[in-house]
Amino acid sequence: MARDEVVILGVGMHPWGKWGQNFVEYGVAAARAALADAGVAWTDIQFVSGACTMRCGYPGYVAGATFAQALGWNGARIASSYAACASGSMALEAARAQIRSGRCDVALVVGADTTPKGFLAPQAGERPNDPDWLRFRLLGATNPTYFALYARRRMDLYGTTERDIAEVRVKNAQHGFTNPYARYRQELTVDAVLASNMVADPLRLLEICATSDGGAAVVVASADYARKKGVTSGVKIAAVSTVTPSYPSDQIEMPDFATDSWAVVPRPGHAFRDSVARAAYEEAGLGPEDMSLAEVYDLSSAMELDWYEQLGLAEAGEGERLLHDGVTRLGGRCPVNTSGGLACFGEAVPAQALAQVCEVTWQLRGTAGPRQVKNAKTGITANQGLFGHGSSVILTR
Amino acid sequence: MARDEVVILGVGMHPWGKWGQNFVEYGVAAARAALADAGVAWTDIQFVSGACTMRCGYPGYVAGATFAQALGWNGARIASSYAACASGSMALEAARAQIRSGRCDVALVVGADTTPKGFLAPQAGERPNDPDWLRFRLLGATNPTYFALYARRRMDLYGTTERDIAEVRVKNAQHGFTNPYARYRQELTVDAVLASNMVADPLRLLEICATSDGGAAVVVASADYARKKGVTSGVKIAAVSTVTPSYPSDQIEMPDFATDSWAVVPRPGHAFRDSVARAAYEEAGLGPEDMSLAEVYDLSSAMELDWYEQLGLAEAGEGERLLHDGVTRLGGRCPVNTSGGLACFGEAVPAQALAQVCEVTWQLRGTAGPRQVKNAKTGITANQGLFGHGSSVILTR
Amino acid sequence: MSTDKPKVPAVEGWFESNGPNPHLIGGQCEKCGTISFPREKSFCKNPSCDSTSFRAVPLSQRGTIWSYTNACYKPPAPYVASDPYVPFGIAAVELEKEGMVVMGQLAHGVRVEDVRVGMEVELVVETLFATEEKELLVWKWKPVAS
């Protein structure tokens, strides 16, 4: 049903880290970088699509307006989207829909966050109606609890070892080592990973992503607008998937206490996480075999193994083989997390799905420097926000 | 640039009030009512567009997912939009863009809130970087403070009297008196309004909208989809305006401490609030003279007089004349707030812009009962969220 | 852990702690029979069902471990942790009859080394934390003595 191609004209990031500034600064810095990269003046932007942060007061809730005001009101229309870790993709889709529906020619998408140290915790106050509050209160279930459940099940079912998980972390450290936007830039050994403290069995400190400050921005435009700017061979958006589960979902998802029940209505043919990339492949008319690289959401290093299978790069239980064969390493058939992934960046929730888009764009342009994937033609991103927000973007050149 | 008409297939509301339930219940009730009104099964909905509430924990932040899960996961794509009081319009625009870009045929838009009693106050905690926290801390500036500044300036500049303001309130009470969804259904006299306590000079308790629980939902579809459902003469969306200010904006806006400066860059030709409806008229190719009715955002009764002028129904300073001539009363040339407005509903932030759309839809269908505007053909809504979120929707039949 | 303080559930209506057969309380749709936990009271989660009527039903006391982990570090508030902090286990347990997976802490003293995916567990009620006045109770999962 696609009628219009939407082009990535520019991308920009603020380095990830712990900078102690207001999130607005990271967002505006990323936005200015993306505008400069695109060669588009801020005053020409017709639509600003912000990915919200819930941690930074009202300015975070109205991210689109906050960035627009900080860049200087230009009368643009705005949106502010929230989908937890998938917020960046939702904001990108909001901008893409405005362009494809003919309501604007060029739009700016921005996400940025200032994240507290330690476990992500709910805001203060008693909220006994809020499952996100209750899972902390009644179970002490932090975010890593859920990642650990997935990891431990994988180990017991498929024989994944602690060493396998650590090797994912080591690979991503090697990838992110030279990325100037990454926060953690040090090579690691499997032994060093396995020597780090256990947080949620079987996951160790170095296998769980930290929380970071950071910002990322993307300038998107209609093909017509790009042509007028003289851009004829840019990076294009082939798909944006923002699917939700189909009932009954049998995967325990943050922040729920229980899955749906499959006693009355049988389970759908595919699990939720498998459907995320599937919807993107369908829209793009492409398959896993066409992907030159992938940026996936390694909230834990074990989760990356799941994504190999959920992206269709391997059969269920075959993720470890892919890793050991070097398929997902730089130089392999389909390198995964060439940026270093969340392992090297840490979470900056509203920015990270956009940071994935930045990385794939640089790879497709051939400007990724030491971490360049040779002859990269098509890349896929995947992540997931709690409460059933799937997210996957396919870019091509 | 419009390529596709987007049709309002169904609308639904949960009555406004203080019900003490979870906001999800109001939203799902409204959604089910809208689906029934549209004759569309929930399982046929392809896109769910939620208007977020920031008061109800994580489920409020991810309103689209929350409502989708509560209605039963159906695999639909989702969005969650926040623009304070304009959230409903932003969510409507998100759904419209999906339809117009060919990404879906039928979508559900939902907003609902549970609102605390008394002044809207910032969440707990020290947030010295958040202007919305600082305006309470340093100035004791509540929401009515800002409305009162506009009202008092109007009085000193145009000679508006306290009686004029009270008469707006009395008119809206007469309109909302028979509305089954309104919370306050009692006729009022000017004397009763003027006898109520002063809150923020010149505004009295009965002239400032309360905070309410409530929900509203809209089912929108492509013209093709509507035709297949046998709907050929439905209500159509002619425009959705979601503009922001142009720099420098010389109106003091919640939650700011100061306006932009116009010392270096001269002020734009039109004030921000004038630009909200102007953008809608432009998109629709219609003007104020074409409007059969208007639903405007009477956070204070005085503000409704401002809207008359900002919608182009009267010249600046002529709003009172319009009121006294009965133009904006049921039976007049262009009745305003036939629903009773916020005066009779109270604020339920993410729901209210959608409630305006419900009312105009009923009016255009000719099913508004005792408050029906004769031969209503076109209606406009207008409201504004803090941080520069303008919002205006034009519907036609 | 046990004291003379009054014992009350840490959450209202989610589980039955009195008597010999403690169990979780689910909701069952009176129209389609779908079961939910926590108990749905407003709208059926089955997307093809428009019911708004539900009955409370006891959930199975036994199930099998779907997966498990532990909390080596003290969780942040609103969790109320013991002082000094003692790590605890968490399990996701599949209930066969209900066709669902339900989370819960592992019973006091049960370590991750003691369990594995597929192991049979049963529901017990234990103290979650204590205040000055009372002990707050919660459901937990415990391996079935074999």
Next chain:
Amino acid sequence: MSTDKPKVPAVEGWFESNGPNPHLIGGQCEKCGTISFPREKSFCKNPSCDSTSFRAVPLSQRGTIWSYTNACYKPPAPYVASDPYVPFGIAAVELEKEGMVVMGQLAHGVRVEDVRVGMEVELVVETLFATEEKELLVWKWKPVAS
């Protein structure tokens, strides 16, 4: 209202309270000259300017009332209200040179009846609230004695 407690600004860097000429502190873009309050330190608010350099500048001590109101009811936290509560006025004041409107409370004792749109006011510094240890100061607007 005045005590012997140390007096400190209720917000850092927004106004100068010492000396005979209290004033607000704005930011001025070193490239385009645009003025902001509170003081912009990162990015110029002029959409056509990409500057990131700003200097602190004193804002005019006098202006004219753009509009005004009062707070008849006690504002909610984080406002710290006097007990018993005493209503106070609030004004939005236009500064001619800077071309901007800045809000502030009306000085202690100034009622809405005492002011009107267009009236000249000047900035004063008064106590906003006091804690056990100190008095927190804030800027306010006061009609110019004629």
